[in-house]
Amino acid sequence: MSKSEGNSKNKCAIISSKLDTNEVIIDFLKKAMDKGIFDAVLMPLKVPAGDSFAYVLIKDKTLLKDGVPLSPIMSVQGAKAVSSVTRLGKAKMKIAAVMRPCEIRGTNELSKLGQTNLENITLISMDCPGVLPMSDFLIDPEKNIRIFNEAMQKGDDTIMRPVCQICDKSSMVAGDLHIGIRGAKKDTFFMISNSQKGNDVLDKLGIDLKGDINSWQAKVKNIADEKHKKREKHLKELKSKTGGLDNLADTFSQCINCHNCMRVCPVCYCRLCYFDSDKVKHPSEDYLKMAERKGSIRFLPDTILFQMGRMLHMSLSCVSCGACEDACPMSIPVAQIFSMIADETQGLFDYVSGRNIEEPIPLITYKEDELHDVEDAND
Amino acid sequence: MTKALKINKNSEQGVLEVLKFLLEKGKVKGVFTLKKIGKDGAVAYSLITKSDELKDAVPFYPLMPVNAGKLLSRFTLRGSTTDPVIAVVRPCELRAFIELVKRDQGSLDNIFFISSTCGGVYPLKMAADKKIEENLSKYWDAVSKGEILTDLRSACKGCEEFIPYTSDMTVDLIAKNDIDKQCVILLNNEKAEKLVEDIKGGFLARELDKGKLDKFCGKREAEKKKLFNEIEAKVKGLDGFIDIFGKCIGCHGCSKVCPICYCKLCEFESPDSEYKPSNYETDLEKRGGLRVPPGITYFQIGRLDHVTISCVGCGACEDVCPVDIPLSSIYKKVGESVQKLFDYVPGKDVEEEIPLLTFEKEELSEFED
């Protein structure tokens, strides 16, 4: 729960509407586009074949009705979508990006890394019920859409992905606007602004902003606390199972080094990954020498090298969105392991990835007079 | 009649005995084969140099974690191996490696190949769910009977190229009812004979049973037709393409594991194919909405264009797809139609030039006049 959420500076409005959450969001976006606040909207839509969902940049208002902000699966991490639109320069039009909290945090993190330009982009998040595991969903897409919607209404997360079940940052963390459903009375929704950009949007829409969000805050807090306890318990168990090099090697023994997890990860932005480059391709006599030293080596001997190398490179920016686990053909609990590591490494610097754009990423930001206390110690 | 070895053990033990012999006699420095790794029985290709490490080797384990051809290319990318090495590979893996050698991505020098009449493998999903052990006996039973198991990978069910063309030794598996008692290894050339000349138990003359294998091939052909018809029904024209690839999440796993995709930086990940803000603007003028990140179908069609002339139909792409798109059927079908034009079988013979990639001076003279 970031500090900006709690302070009273933010304007908030209570909207009463018979519609369900998705329809409320679409209706809000439609009005905003009518008023010219946004030229386009980026949100998930059902694919033509109806068996999956994908982010679409919608300019024609009539397409809005097919939008599904709370889609049952996360096929592409939203941060990657925003990055592909704005990496090479700021968007030429005013875009509203409707995404889950972890996707908004991923977008912030990528903007710190020069991969996203947030000018002209308004980030809209909503209370996230989690998403279904990709493999489960694909068995029967129609049925699973229904199951997902029912679970969402009941607030039941047992069918959601393991990382969603232990996600303690599933409400407003960063971004400009947030649509709150938790703690709302029947047929009412919270429209909370979290930045100046958000305030301007609500002002222009003439939404009166004197609603009281305490009930929303309270509900969000106790969900977060409960999930936090669950997270710590779950990750502690996982650590006992996968901690230490041997356990880690066994956990990843089935890994076939296909690097899907790296390719779908929002904060793995390199064009050519170090572990795909020439630096890991060695002559045959060296592989044979390695094999002779141990009698037999796994070929390619790169699986643990890649997994730990990726951990080293991105754990400080990991938003534990679970995309990697969805993409792993061998069902290895990659997202849970990386979340476990990220909680610890980010904990060291009490840094939360993507919580706030101005907060520099530890270790890769160098300050001239940063380590004086250490310097003088052994001078 | 080619010479052959007969070992009174099941096929796997027989091959292991030969491998042990070759290692201990120093005939080879290393052995490439599948091996059990870690405590929960994962199987992965390994490079073995000490003979007692062969105890965990499982050469014909019905799983292809990664295409061995791609591994051998990586092994010899930085120069051919001076020390002799023997690799236990499937026919499609051998063909993939040869296709890569033709493209200067590896070298055949000092590498011996043991292959087999391939009974196909289970999908990766089954290994992920740890269900292969319980289906092993069912697998070997079907192989010895020359039947096709339904839960094999679709690429294997429809595979007609199950006999290796250029392997030094071939283990006769399909439709050989005594494979659990007797292991027959055909020595296809003098190199192979010389390699095992002083192994105990002499050579005998043996041939693959053409009849049984042709019958088996007919079954595979029927399966292939069924798969192709399914795909044809699903993928009609460009819209069919868009629908079938709608689920694709752009993880490019299919290109990462494909042996023929060897580029250091894939064109569809390079700066040239990146959408600039101006492209978004013009596209949005034409159409109300644009899928983001763009280029999902563009990537699939592009890859088809790059790969299909050499696609050996090994099915690794479908195996790795997290959204279960029937990729191997699509690539096999398109591959075959392209290869038929030049009646070219990829990886069949290392000397044979790859069509489209090789330019002959007087090639298109008939069109010129």
Place this chain on the structure above:
Amino acid sequence: MNEKEGYLDVLVIGAGIAGIEASSLLSNSGRKVHLIEKTSYTGGNVIKFEEVFSNMECSTCMVAPRQQELLQDKNINLLTLAEVEDVKGSFGNFTVKIRKKARYVDLQNCIGCNACFDPCPVSLKNEFEEGLSERKAIYVPCAGALPNVPMIDTENCIRFKGKECKACQEACAFEAIDFNQKDEQLELKIGAIIAATGSDTFDPKQTPEYGYGKIDDVYTAFEFERLYASNGPTEGNINLKNGKAPKSVAIIHCVGRDQKGYCSAVCCMYSLKFNHYLKSKIPDIKIKEFYTDLCIPGKSHQKFYEKMKETGTDLIRVNEIGVEKQGQGITVKYSVGNKKGNLPVDMVILATSIEPRDDTPELAKVLGVSLDEYGFFKEENPDASSVTTSKPGVLIAGCAQGPKNIQNSVSQANAAVGKILSLSKKR
């Protein structure tokens, strides 16, 4: 010689740290430099220290690379064992006569393997080591001296006293020793002259109250530096005459200040440095420092003092002080205000004042510049930059102009070059 700028070559007298810095900067600007050094080695006083305050950097690691560059620099003609005999002319047009004593060892062939030292029958006190160790007639002042080529001390070599001895020559595998080398007389056309002849230290024998020379284990600062030096007489072990390590030491500041009439600016800092020396070799040693006014100016020096104080040394401000024999040991008698005190110690170190070299008056006469009332070279205008003298074209740098630390000596060396390069443009 080009009329507008006159001769471009520059004569630098003294190859201490100021001389080295001035020469390398001049060579960098394309000027030819004649660097003449009275002794057989470069580095002057600085290479006598083991470490320098305030970051306790090892002084040879600091200076050796510069000495190495100097020896390999094509623009610098290093003349060791050489002195200025006569100077005529003016800025841009000096004629200088140099007398260069023979080294009797060929600089090109000798590779400094020291094989010629042992056979030499003669042995006498080594001045470089303040007499704390012996040297032969053919010798290098200390290990690591540059140029790493020995010289033959003709006063003490028995061959030069008529005896037939070729011991060193026979031991040399590279035919580097040549007894027929002769002293030379050189004449140089010079544009400008920089005197960087450095300084000596006050001889505490002139102040008997400190008991120097009478009481054992009373050392001057330079003697203590050589005691601590890893290439010194005791390879860095601080022992008393009786071979045992001292348990308590007294360091007395401002020795000779009243006689000289000025504060030498560096003694407080190097006395604090001695604390680091002593504590590093003998961790639980008791140290007392007797001072009058602690002079530690500049941004980095007080920090050094505070870090030293944390190691438990205490400083006592005294009016008068004396050192007397006490049975086997030594006692320091001192008075603070009106209270008297005495302290038995094992060893006494005297921080002696800086004073001009004894051959400064003679060199001043030759150069035609005057000395100030303390015997240092007199700067033209104390308010302006103090590197110019009343005679245009003759500049001074380092302790030859007055007591100062290494940083200011180097600044003056660079400043002298600055003056030469900018003035010769406007001549």
Place this chain on the structure above:
Amino acid sequence: MEMKIGVYICECGPNIADKVDIAKVINAVSSIDGVVVAERYKLLCSAEGKRFLKEEIKKHALTHLVVAACSPKQHEQTFMEVCEKAGINPYLFQLANIREQCAWITEDKDEATEKAIRLTRAAIKRVCHHSPLEKKELECNTDVLVIGGGIAGIETSLQLASPDRKIYLVEKSSSLGGLLTNFDKTFPSMQSGSKSIQEKIQTVNNNANIEVFTNSEVEEILGFFGNFEVKVKKRDEEQSTAEFNVGAVVLATGSTLFDPMQTPQYGYGDLDNIITSLEFENMNSSGKITLKNGKTPNSVAIIHCVGRDKTGYCSEICCMYSLKFVRYLKDKISNVKVSNFYSDLCIPGKTYQKFYDQTKGKHVDFIRSTDIKITKNGDKLNIEYKDENGSKNNLVVDMAILTPAMEPTSDTSRLTEVAGVSLGDGGFFAEEHQKLSPVSTTTEGVYIAGCAQGPKNISDTLDQANAVTGKILSSLIPGRKIEPEVKISQISESFCIGCKTCINVCSYGAITFDEARKISVVNEAICRGCGNCVAACPSGAATLKHFTFNQIYKELMEAVQ
């Protein structure tokens, strides 16, 4: 083109020959493919040694050279020159250090030989992957930017300015002269301070080669030694900015006085007649020393070391100018009683003690004191203090003059960002080396002169101004070309994704970001080849010439075979 490698092992007199069995090394390396000759020589760095190498290269038509001898720091340059003279690219050469890293530190001869073999074989495997590199040259701009118009800035500008070297003198305030303009006289000569500085300001103003910018601040300095691009913002009406190129930058921003308000025990700001040394200098220059009520004081206290415990250093000149104040007071007020409250008298150097001895005398006393506190006593001041033996005491005076410590100017930290230098002790600019390069900084081409480097008196300041002149005139010579580093880093255009991690770690500001193509680009002239960016780049898009992954990998694998 077929590779022909020559391997030469130096005996270095006894140094290597005694400890390493060179014959064993020779036959261990002759078998490596590509090696056409492997020989030993007495002393390769000597003149004959170099001639021998040159002939060998020509005789065997060598393409690559490997020498096993001393440390690269010692003779890499020498052997590279030999390669150049013999006609092969000096970078197709590798020096294996079998002296400092082997012979000198290994007792057992067999071990030393084994290690020498490994080091030499590793060097050979590395040299096979060397690629030829070409030296580059750049025309250097000889003009100089001097920041700060005080005595240090003025002296440097006057010394440097000449028809072929333009000086840009930028002063933050509205006039030149700095602190010195306030001093009527200066110690030790007691000659006029402000008069001499006014003359110097005149000579600066009518010197055609010096362009003066007052009320101006340096906004940006980009580039490198020999070619800095400078932007100066003028705070005049139009707020215009001037842009020009220079070859070197001199930081002569001087210092300011510690604000005694931070030490309330001295009562500055709330009691009358407590003034700082600067205020006293101005009062003295105006001719009359008076109290607030207009009367002349007949007892004055001078408080030394004000703020010294806060800043943590002694500012060197306060004792001396306090003595000068005693003389000011003595001249203007007959039988005035002056008492100096000091902790340690800092009067170093040959002329200062005499100045002190001549200032002592009637009605002038020096009280060694600590814990000073000034309180009101009617219309007078009561100086409470602890004397030498630690007992409390006090003295009533009419006026108290505080000598505050000297501190860096307020925009010092801003200028470190602009000029790419760092701050050292006390918050002053950090010199490159405390002893051997007091006026240069870690950034080549940026120098410091005067109190900007630390508190010092006027003659030391002028020494440093001339020292900077020496440094610049000896390196920034018209017509001289600068040879930038050859072994530099390069960033692959297709692999770089523009995450700027390399820019964060580049300590020389050598990498700029190309906004259009969204990639980082190395400025080949500034890059010093330190390799930070190569280590930091997550995807390996950055590589370092002469230290490529392949070269190091081959060398390593051979060494640990």
